[in-house]
Amino acid sequence: MSKGDPNVSTEGSESMSGPDASSGLSRRSFLLHTGGAASAAALLTVPVAESVAATAPNQAATPPAQVLGPGAIAATLLVNGKPQKVMMEPRDTLATVLRDKLGLTGTKIGCDRGGCGACTVWVAGEPTLSCLMLALDVAGLPGREPQAITTVEGLGKGVAMHPLQTAFVEKDALQCGYCTSGMLMSCAALYERAKAEGKLATISDGDVRAAIAGNLCRCGAYPHIVDATLSAAKGGAK
Ligand code: FES
Ligand code: FES
Numbered sequence: 001m002s003k004g005d006p007n008v009s010t011e012g013s014e015s016m017s018g019p020d021a022s023s024g025l026s027r028r029s030f031l032l033h034t035g036g037a038a039s040a041a042a043l044l045t046v047p048v049a050e051s052v053a054a055t056a057p058n059q060a061a062t063p064p065a066q067v068l069g070p071g072a073i074a075a076t077l078l079v080n081g082k083p084q085k086v087m088m089e090p091r092d093t094l095a096t097v098l099r100d101k102l103g104l105t106g107t108k109i110g111c112d113r114g115g116c117g118a119c120t121v122w123v124a125g126e127p128t129l130s131c132l133m134l135a136l137d138v139a140g141l142p143g144r145e146p147q148a149i150t151t152v153e154g155l156g157k158g159v160a161m162h163p164l165q166t167a168f169v170e171k172d173a174l175q176c177g178y179c180t181s182g183m184l185m186s187c188a189a190l191y192e193r194a195k196a197e198g199k200l201a202t203i204s205d206g207d208v209r210a211a212i213a214g215n216l217c218r219c220g221a222y223p224h225i226v227d228a229t230l231s232a233a234k235g236g237a238k
Contacts, residue, residue, distance in 0.1 A: 068136060075139035078146040079104065080154025088135045095119040095130035098151060106152040106181045110216070117215030120182035122150040127189045129214075152181035155188055163232040164188045171228035175219035186211050187229040194233065201237035203230065 069090035076083050079102060086101050095112075098104045098121070110118035112131045119131040123138055124147050140146030155162040164187050167173070174180045190211040194200045208229045209222075217225070 068141075073136075075136060075141055076146050077102070077135065077139050077149060079149045080151060081148075083140070083146065086135075086139070088139065090134065090136055092135045093131050094121070094123075094128075094133040094135045094138060094149070097135040098130060098149075104151050104153055108178055108181055110178065110182075115216070116179070117182045117186065117212070118179055120185040120215065121152075122185060122189060123147050125150075125189070125192070127186050127211075150185075152184055155184060162188055163236055164191055164229065167228040167232035167235070168225070171224050171231060173221055173224040173228040175221055179215060179217040179219075179221075182215050183212055183217065183225055186215050187225065187232075191229065191233060191236065195236060200233045203233040205230065 072087040072089045074085055074087055077086055077097065078084075079098070084102060086097060088097050088101065093112075095107055095109050098107050099109070107121055107130060108118040109131055110116035112119075114129050114132045117129065119129055120127050121130045122128065123133065138147040138149060156165060161169075162184075164184055168180065168184060173183075187208065190203065190207060191200070194203050194207075205226055208226045211229075212222075212225065
């Protein structure tokens, strides 16, 4: 038996002869890998119903997901305390529905990709980028209640402005105004949260800067915005 004899059996040997020897792949690891891939392929071809039945025999089958669209469908948005029926497509963002279908143009669209904060509204009291939120995700549908949305138009009570709006005017916290509604919604959320916890007096410069970390102001009105928020907090804490 000579080395390199083609009739020599390699059974039991770790090395492969021939061109594959250069890859460093052993016969054993080759078989292990191809065996694993074959098992995975076999698993993937098991019908879903069969695999569910095999793993959870007593579990009821999940009902098929409801398909909405692609055309416009009627849904209810609860905006500033008022339920409103709106026709919307599944692809419509909350920002476009608020502006284009409900005429609430106080909400601005700057970047339309979550980078500037101009479109900030509240969803269930939390500041939310409405350009990244699909309107249908917060709308009421048969069997599902709508989530409460607050826009800058609903921040005050009737003609009475929110303390933050008053402070923005007093402290000259805006120049072109494009970022202002988003800034107001972020700052007012901080204000309302602190008020509910009885902590208005403790709002710091750093708290305000953290609250508006996602809001860009091209005019650089940041110092006045921070000043206005601290002033409103101080006034509200009295
Ligand atoms: S428009 Fe939504 S973050 Fe810029
Ligand atoms: S006031 Fe102009 S972008 Fe902020």
